[in-house]
Amino acid sequence: MSRSAEGFDPITLEIIQSSLQAASDEMFAAMRRTAMSAIIYEVLDMGTGITDAHGQLASSGAGIPAFIGVLDKAVRRILELNPREGIRDGDIFATNDPYYGGVTHLNDVVLAMPVFAGGELVAWTANIAHWNDVGGMVPGSISTDAREIFQEGLRLPGVKLVDRGRPIDSVMRIMEVNSRLPDFLRGDMWAGIAAVRIGAQRLQELVAKYGRDTFLAATEHFMDYGEQVSLKALRELPKGRFELEEEQDSGSVYRVTVEIADDAFTVDLRENPDQDEGPNNAGRDGSLVAAQMVFKSLTDPYGVANGGSFRPLRLLTRPGSVFDAQEPAAFAVYYEVEVRLYDLIWRCLAPSLGGLLPAGHFASICGTFIGGPHPDTGRHFTIVEPQVGGWGGSVRGDGNSAIFSGFHGETYNCPAEVAETRYGLYVNRMTLNDAPGGEGAHRGGKGIVIDYAVRQDGCFFTCSYTRNRHLPWAADGGLEGSPNVAEVIRADASREEYAVVTGLVVNEGDVIRIRTGNGGGYGDPADRDPEAIAADVENELIAEDRARRVYGALPAGADG
């Protein structure tokens, strides 16, 4: 039992801790059911959480790993930016700007609500969600052409949105008028407001029931517990200093050094290129989140994730570098930078940790943006979606096919039936990717192929995929996976290929074919179980001639 829990009944503390988790989950569920944008309610590009009065993460809702460990940073910045006497019961603050606590990019709006008990600030409830359009130079606000954050939309620098329970109309009107989709903005905003209020109410009930001191002790003890769990796992990991440098699709080279000691896990990113002139940047907070994701997967993938869990993690960055970009750098594509960093740390450690990490996965958000007039309703539609892809093989078996990247988690793809209705284009197919690659003793999982058939002239397509030139990496003698790529097949049958493009005009009859990568193979293909090879052939997951070439002679019966 930790020091913070002394004098308190451990069972009561545990009940409060579990109630904090329940409150985060309840906020999450409420927001999911009420949001307007598919990117929130379907993709679940959102997160909820509770921090203590100082902005230390006490608990977080389900959703996506990349949003765990974002809200605490936002709350801490809001506390810095606002005089303490200006923070009052019933207030709600908004931030979306990485220079003002927003962590990610301007589309991700954080709403945070201070929770008071007996006049004292005891906690915060908060959520983050991807709003469809916050203004800026292109529909959807994300442009690979942006050079400064000013081009990416309305900046909300940790300001008050609701004052002692009363919505501040002037702020809301500024927000609405800056969006191309004000109805969505309003709907998503109210979903977020309802969620933080529900969470705050639950916390107030807890304080009323158990008393403020017990509540505060429970929060503190919960974080100490998270720290103990991490430290114990850290002690069991192989120790050492590990380095990796890796060329990116853009040609720049990223470098990482990780040092694992008994009481600290240090990620050094100081030797990295200067910040990008475009939007391929991460803030220091965003880089920290990427490191936290790897750290959590290595130490305690099943347990609670709170501020304490991450205490043993140290991050070193160089201000002005791509992982610690300074104003006015643009951030729209921060997520590819973050997932690259996540994959870089993972890859750096994989060879040395004795099978604790699988081979590389398609490891891109594959953020896909398609918009234009809906041919049936005439209204403007926008698809804003990440894609599923293949995961790497591991010491335990083949990689999964068609699941979201390590950045996303409890995220759902969009059914073709829903997409065709809502977006006014046809999904002509959605299949596993038949591209070669990723073979191994344990092969990588398959990516997917989706054909979007455009039904109306004057639509646009934007994407920014990585792992296009440099493929999902293999481990222990396996073969590399296959690339993430977008192909545009024009009505006249001409073809174009893209990994990064903004605002490409597509017209009726054009097909946008998204192909996501197969994961990397694990282990020498020669060691693959003949029955597994035969099953792959029977299931048409590999062509016979390729199977023969990669795995050697086919087992008897695999030719049928």
Next chain:
Amino acid sequence: MSSSSAANRVATDVGGTFTDLVHLRTDPATGRQEIVTAKSDTTPPDFERGVLEVIARSGVATADIGFLVHGTTVVINALTERKGVTTGLITTEGFRDSLEIARGNRPDFFNLFYRKPAPFVPRHLRRELPGRLAPTGAERWPLDLSGLPAILEDFRAKGVEAVAICLLHSYANPEHELAALERVRELWPGVSAVASHQITREWREYERTSTAVLSAYVQPIAERYLGRLHDGVARDGFAGQPYIMQSNCGVDTLDHVKRIPITMVESGPASGFWGAAELGRLIGEPNVLALDIGGTTAKCSLIEDGRVRIMTDYWIERDQRSAGYPIMVPVVDLVEIGNGGGSIASVDDFGKLHVGPRSAGADPGPAAYGLGGEHATTTDANLVLGRINPAFFRGGDVDADMPAAERALDAVAAELGGTRLDAARGIVRIANHNMINALKLVSVNRGHDPRDFTLVAFGGGGGMHAAALAAELGMAKVVIPRAADVFSAWGMLMSDLRRDYFVTRLATLTPDRSASLDGWVREVEVHAADQYAAEGIAADQLSLERFGRLRYENQEHSVEVPLEAGEFDAAAVQAIVERFHVTYEREYTYRLDAPVEFVGVHVVASAQVGKLTPAKLPVDGREVAEARKGEREVDFELEGVAAAAIYDGAALEPGMAFSGPAIVETSGTTVVVRPGDEVRMDDYGNLHIDVGGTA
């Protein structure tokens, strides 16, 4: 159905270990009702043998049974144990991988070794047909069946026994699926085949494909089982139509269920919740939180105004570690958690106490069973705290092995750093807290205040925890039904014939859409009435309830609101929209000034099948003191230790009342009455507890 033919009503329930029977006999002369229960071993794989055996054992002559209802886990077992048949899937060109791509989610998201659930049909048995519908149901290009003979030939060669068909947009227009189904039956008479629209008319191709596949996978097994059961009872002289318990809290005819047996998937919990709804009606409590505490899990559901809530987003094997498999059939809205009497208590490396979800099961069971179980369970904690009588354990059949229970608790205490009693209290508090969270999920999280509800608790462990849970939630009243341990079977006996129809129909709801709305609802109602009429149930026996699923435009999740009877006009549409705003605001705390979208129709078509009216119990006028067996020290945890009066539940009669601290012991369950609680037995033998300190 006349009352005399219904004099003998029998429910049988096939569980994992035992097949249970409840026989409710009404004396035609006095109207007095008597409940007889019987048990026999479950007999896999020929489950019907156990059913026939338990009927024989109960002493009722099969020929004398007026109403026979049956619940079975045969479907859910075949699914979870992967004992279905080799299934082939036929789907739209370009979509054979839909079943494997699924939704791409990784619920266990920090776990890099997460295993995506494997599809029930491997890729080489997933085949495609050209032909395409638009979302409106209009044909984009015609269905081409020319490849079908070769596909089926291949299926046969590969040992396929059942064929599932799911084509894109069949929820909007089933014609392509019907054509494919018909052709499959022509080409391969006798094969078990199902098309997705026969089960669900809702969109989302992965969910619908999964539904069709899982249904096909169990269909031959369930069909054979139900067929043999029917033959068996008919051979023994039962002339009527057996009814089968469904997941939507209704029963349906055996013949109808045989066609789409997947609807039985959650019939077990459904019967208990329906029992709670019926009990509520009987005793004038229309708003009920129903809680069923068994050996390994606790399940709960909310009943508002006598209505159970039926949903179609049901999944098997889904939890925080796995994405599971969706089945879009009407299932009662329930939350289930891994907390029951057999849940194991453990202390982690950091001194935190956890209860469940691991369970000691029936063998070895709790340490106190004396069967070699070494882990402390909730039951062991309740024994050590004096709540369960060690000399009246498991229905009085055996003595509890107290030294074993104490040893197990001492081990927990040593790890926690406290006394044996501290450990036992901790276990009960954590178990209660887990159940409170589950109760909140079905109430508070959906905008309902538990204080407006009565807690009806049943199952072997319901009475043990109910009063403490109610107190924690501020609920004033608890009801423990008579024969709470066989309450699910009682619920089955009270069920109506019921079918739920869900159909996706999208439109912005404006007053000028009243005619379309009318058409959509009517279409579903006519379909329901036709279906029943074909089975000999006339329109005047049928009762129809209609609901609309609405949302703000661009949202995804919908809110269900009742629709008025009769033809809709502009004013009715206005009223529906307003009803939506109100319901939405109650659930989510705000409303929007935004267009409202109609998403779908939900029609409930039910017919009574000779439901009985429970009779009041006779009263002898004895004193409550006569039911008092003695007194013992009981640890009420938060309320401290007190000398509690012990009552023999079987000796209590209507009208008797007493105060806590007390314990009521019956052969199947123990009811804990805390200090300050007041108990009264009602006319039907149910115990009403007024929870102290909540007024």
